Amino acid sequence: MSKADNMLSILWLLKTGKQLTAKQLAEELEIHIRTVYRYIDALCASGVPIIADAGPGGGYKLLRPLDDAPLFFDLDEQKALVHAAQFAREAGYPYGDALERAVTKLKRYTNEEQREAIDRHASGLNVISPSPDRTVAEMLQSLEQSVADARTLRIDYRKERGAFAETRRIDPYGLIHWKSKWYVIGHCHLRGEVRSFRADRIQRIDSTEDAFVRPADFDARRFFLGSLLPDAEREEGTFTVRLIGHPAALADLCEHWQFGHGLLHHSDHEIASRIPAASLTTYLPYILLSYGSAIQVVEPPVLKERMISLASELSAHYRETD
The missing domain is CATH 3.30.70 (Alpha-Beta Plaits)
Incomplete structure (x- = not known):
């Protein structure tokens, strides 16, 4: 097994509430006892409250029940997640708040040295793009949920500036982010064909109880680029x-x-x-x-x-x- 798999295995064994020696852990996982020591040190550095009792009958155990498993990411993986959050924030990603909570959780399970390294990498990257329309974020969440649930939507859509909004029923197949704008691609019941709709031109959105089946071979990206x-x-x-x-x-x-x-x-x-x-x-x-x-x-x-x-x-x- 990989290092991360072995560390998680040690964690789950300790979560049973038993007090286990390094030798018992090594035998259970079929690894060298010195490797167990290294993994225990790494778990402690990640914030896992492991204590060791010395002497006969001693061993390792958890200081308290552990509800949340720590995240075992190396520095490059941590850096990539923090950088991805910066890109997503600038793009107006609809789940930006959840992403920020995930990054906070990531930092919570790192030691001081790792946090300093993450902060250095985060401060070294800047993403400059047009300010996203924050009012669209909530609508994007509804659109994304409808895509995942395969639920038909009723929308009031304005085709261009100054035009009157039309009420349409659409089966949303996917979301696209293109040149600082968000689009939903789906089957338009009014036109009887697949169309793309700019999210910032949707003035009202209502979910319906009607379900649809997305074509198995449909690719929203390919359709969108093909229309352009x-x-x-x-x-x-x-x-x-x-x-x-x-x-x-x-x-x-x-x-x-x-x-x-x-x-x-x-x-x-x-x-x-x-x-x-x-x-x-x-x-x-x-x-x-x-x-x-x-x-x-x-x-x-x-x-x-x-x-x-x-x-x-x-x-x-x-x-x-x-």
Whole structure:
């Protein structure tokens, strides 16, 4: 058995209330007696109240009943858990309070030297992201619970800013965190197909007594990315976008999730990428506008026309303001 397994075995043997010698423990676990001594020392360092009685009839026993088992994590595992908590906190993870309690419990079962090491590693990592919407956290808990329980939900959903909310029934299949936003993926009874819904646009959520069966082969991540990005092997429903411009600007665009996924060609002064038709005149032009004259659209013509139209609208807007 591993070290952790042996230490837990010693703990469970002592929890029976018996007083056991190192020799008895060694024989029970089929390990060397010196190994037992090391494991007892490690358990004590983790906060387990073990006492030793010397002399004939002596041995090891617990000072008091132990309700909570200590956590046997090495330093790298402790560091990873604390760092993961920092990432989750910045992402607006819905069970952030529970995660903080878990980290507190982790520190409770460490000695002073281990706690100092954990604190050093925690202070050495910072995560910077847009401030999460804390009001969404409670809703995310309801969504996650419904996913786990396979329960249909009734939601009031606003598709975009300023639009009226629609009441829908959805079968939630999974949650996605994407670019600082949370989404629930599920079957929409109104549309009769799988859709994605932004959590911060859900204005009301009610659980129902109706259950559903999630498709066995459904992958929420694959569905979500597939709705954003074109299939690398399929040209239907996509356009080839060709840009020329400054090398640094083009290299930066290649790292964008939409350009990078469908990248066909990249040189110092030109890139080509396959872009979903739905993004061509809606999302993409606003990305390109931020690069100003550092890039230029070569094709397709519809994208060039949309860029010209947006630039003209902006120019007219600021002239009216002046």
